[in-house]
Amino acid sequence: MRTRKSLLAGLVVSVLLCATGAIAQTIPPEWKALDSLTGSWAGDGGGAPGQGSGAFSFHSDLQGRILMRTSFAEYPATKDRPAFRHDDLTIVYREGSDTKAIYFDNEGHVIHYAVSASPDGHKILFVSDLQPGAPRYRLTYEKTGENAVHLTFEIAPPGHPDEFRTYVQAAAHRTAGKQ
Numbered sequence: 001m002r003t004r005k006s007l008l009a010g011l012v013v014s015v016l017l018c019a020t021g022a023i024a025q026t027i028p029p030e031w032k033a034l035d036s037l038t039g040s041w042a043g044d045g046g047g048a049p050g051q052g053s054g055a056f057s058f059h060s061d062l063q064g065r066i067l068m069r070t071s072f073a074e075y076p077a078t079k080d081r082p083a084f085r086h087d088d089l090t091i092v093y094r095e096g097s098d099t100k101a102i103y104f105d106n107e108g109h110v111i112h113y114a115v116s117a118s119p120d121g122h123k124i125l126f127v128s129d130l131q132p133g134a135p136r137y138r139l140t141y142e143k144t145g146e147n148a149v150h151l152t153f154e155i156a157p158p159g160h161p162d163e164f165r166t167y168v169q170a171a172a173h174r175t176a177g178k179q
Helices: 002-026 029-037
Strands: 039-044 053-061 066-075 084-095 098-105 110-117 123-128 136-145 148-156 165-176
Touching: 029 066, 029 110, 029 123, 053 165, 110 136
Parallel strands: none
Antiparallel strands: 039 053, 039 165, 053 066, 066 084, 084 098, 098 110, 110 123, 123 136, 136 148, 148 165
């Protein structure tokens, strides 16, 4: 009886290992490239008035089916406005063969993105879906070192979906390893 259980257990493990290998091979490079963003990150900022500071983290959830990004930025008061904090959540997921994301923030924005990565995984783009009469957004993460990225957030005005203009640029460094 013990031999039969051992054989059955060995068979189950073999099937699981084969299945895991097959699944891993079907994940497109765009999804694997996002793994370079996992961990906790802090913004590298200056101290000039009006500039913010912040941090973000990416971690996998739902047994690796999604990536969750939480982020915040704090902006000091200026002569024109009081200090404020911006918080957001982005969930990155697969839909068929596409990588997509949905973004929520404390200002009430909800943005749907298509996500792509360069073949080497050093540049990851989040480009918002076209919405009639609405601006279009593009967020770029560009790897500048093993634990460093440069971020660019751009906005294209309504009616000109490909005329992106830089809104915010930042640099960040990883403060904790991949999760």
